[in-house]
Amino acid sequence: MVMGADDRSVVRIVEGVSGHVTMETDLTIRFDYGVTIPWVSRMDSKTTTAVAGPHLLCIRTTVPLHGEDLHSVANFTVTRGDRVPFVMSYSPSQLRIPRVIDADIALEETEKAWMEWAALCRFKGKWRNQTMRSLLTLKS
Secondary structure: OOOOOOOOEEEEEEEOOOOEEEEEEEEOOOEOOOOEOOEEEEOOOOEEEEEEOOEEEEEEEOOOOEEEOOEEEEEEEEEOOOEEEEEEEEEEOOOOOOOOOOHHHHHHHHHHHHHHHHOOOOOOOOOHHHHHHHHHHHHO
16 A cells, blocks of 8 residues: 555555566445445546545556446466556545556555654564564555
8 A cells, every 4th residue: 555645545556576477357336335346447448447435546557447337357467577557546426536556666655654663663572573573464
């Protein structure tokens, strides 16, 4: 999750480490605890939006998503060195779609923010790793 006061985004990056791997993504968007099925639209080759009442979800990826049985799906292949970003951002539907986020920059900035926050913990005892994991879980 992207760190920032106004960011409501989740960033995922699929990275090819070696060889080639065929991937499949299947996104089922529902609001109101699964009750409301949104209207899904393709804005451009990289941007898909889902709107339901006061909710707007924006999905940006280089993978060509398409609709299938009320899901947004895609098949793609990742080879060594490939980086395929998926950025999902939320906004109230009466506002403009959320700003474009560079997935790599967001990852770098978020990792930096978490490292700085974790460095504030001065505990050095036997259970430091478990304590840090608990603090990170509670913080998020």
